[in-house]
Amino acid sequence: RPRVLSGIQPTADSFHLGNYLGALRQWVALQDTHDAFYCVVDLHAITVPYDPEVLRRRTRVAAAQLFAIGIDPERSTLFVQSHVREHAELAWVLGCLTGFGEASRMTQFKDKSAKQGTSATSVGLFTYPVLQAADILLYQADQVPVGEDQRQHLELTRTLAQRFNHRFGETFVTPEAYIPEATAKITDLQEPTAKMSKSSSSPQGILDLLDDPGPLRKKVMRAVTDTGTEIVADEENKPGVTNLLRIYSALSETPIPDLESRYAGQGYGALKKDLAQAVLDTFTPIRERTEKLLADEEQLDRLLARGADRASAVARQTMDAVRDRVGFLGRA
Numbered sequence: 553r554p555r556v557l558s559g560i561q562p563t564a565d566s567f568h569l570g571n572y573l574g575a576l577r578q579w580v581a582l583q584d585t586h587d588a589f590y591c592v593v594d595l596h597a598i599t600v601p602y603d604p605e606v607l608r609r610r611t612r613v614a615a616a617q618l619f620a621i622g623i624d625p626e627r628s629t630l631f632v633q634s635h636v637r638e639h640a641e642l643a644w645v646l647g648c649l650t651g652f653g654e655a656s657r658m659t660q661f662k663d664k665s666a667k668q669g670t671s672a673t674s675v676g677l678f679t680y681p682v683l684q685a686a687d688i689l690l691y692q693a694d695q696v697p698v699g700e701d702q703r704q705h706l707e708l709t710r711t712l713a714q715r716f717n718h719r720f721g722e723t724f725v726t727p728e729a730y731i732p733e734a735t736a737k738i739t740d741l742q743e744p745t746a747k748m749s750k751s752s753s754s755p756q757g758i759l760d761l762l763d764d765p766g767p768l769r770k771k772v773m774r775a776v777t778d779t780g781t782e783i784v785a786d787e788e789n790k791p792g793v794t795n796l797l798r799i800y801s802a803l804s805e806t807p808i809p810d811l812e813s814r815y816a817g818q819g820y821g822a823l824k825k826d827l828a829q830a831v832l833d834t835f836t837p838i839r840e841r842t843e844k845l846l847a848d849e850e851q852l853d854r855l856l857a858r859g860a861d862r863a864s865a866v867a868r869q870t871m872d873a874v875r876d877r878v879g880f881l882g883r884a
């Protein structure tokens with residue numbers, strides 16, 4: 553079986569619809585065909601200002617949500633990144649193979665650091681894509697299901713894998729990004745040209761998996777639409793309606809042209825009402841299962857420990873080879 557790896561940051565109290573459609577739904581589906589490794593990437597979450605107790609809570613909530621959406625601990629390896637020390641270790645080695653200029657071109661760093669200002673921006677945020685490359689390469693992943701915003705980081709991962717292999721001998725699989733186009737970029741409901749994001753969307757612009765039904769419905773009904781009344785997908789002129797059509801199409805598994813004809817002659821309100829219902833139908837069972845899982849923290853932590861054991865076994869093997877190839881003296 554080909555191997556798949558992906559990660560998600562515990563940077564909020566809930567994952568959102570963009571995470572779900574852009575990545576997590578694929579994580580669940582890929583379990584059927586792939587040997588799957590999924591991690592809650594807490595090392596990445598400390599690249600921006602945070603509170604330690606909040607991080608610990610969010611890490612558990614993140615894991616619970618992943619089990620709740622259908623990641624099966626019997627079939628997949630789900631773990632917390634900091635439980636496997638090799639991530640940080642490999643990141644150091646790869647960092648020494650990454651050019652400063654090369655890292656400086658990462659647009660996500662440029663965006664996030666511009667928002668924070670240079671004095672608040674950590675070196676960790678700058679080297680984040682190198683750590684991400686380590687996450688992937690440690691497990692020899694063939695495919696990495698992510699949203700469009702990760703394409704550039706994936707390209708860097710591929711470059712680093714090839715560079716390492718060329719310099720030190722064949723060691724890493726060169727992974728491919730797996731980015732289904734229809735849901736690759738879900739946008740903010742209030743700002744339909746910006747991506748929906750845990751850290752930068754306003755509460756009104758984001759649909760959280762763990763939101764209550766009332767607020768979810770309200771946010772969908774108040775989503776920014778465009779001038780005119782026609783319900784058609786048109787990225788250029790109607791980014792708001794296009795985003796809603798994309799979301800509804802994915803949730804209802806109905807092609808966009810079918811939706812366009814179904815809603816022809818009706819106002820935006822009709823589409824929004826049905827979309828709100830589809831969102832609730834998807835999110836409610838996830839929220840309920842998450843709450844149940846969080847009620848037994850010991851059981852949840854045990855599942856994560858098992859995942860970490862399985863992940864460590866693979867990571868250790870890769871790292872042993874890396875240490876040897878790069879010329880570190882083996883410990884007697």
Ligand code: ATP
Binds near residue numbers: 562572574575749
């Ligand atoms: P942050 O704002 O803290 O970076 P995020 O919302 O971008 O949070 P991540 O944990 O960075 O979430 O990313 C998890 C996964 O979700 C990644 O695969 C990412 O590509 C995907 N993703 C994030 N936002 C979207 C979106 N709006 N549309 C589609 N996929 C998305």
Ligand code: MG
């Ligand atoms: Mg992100």
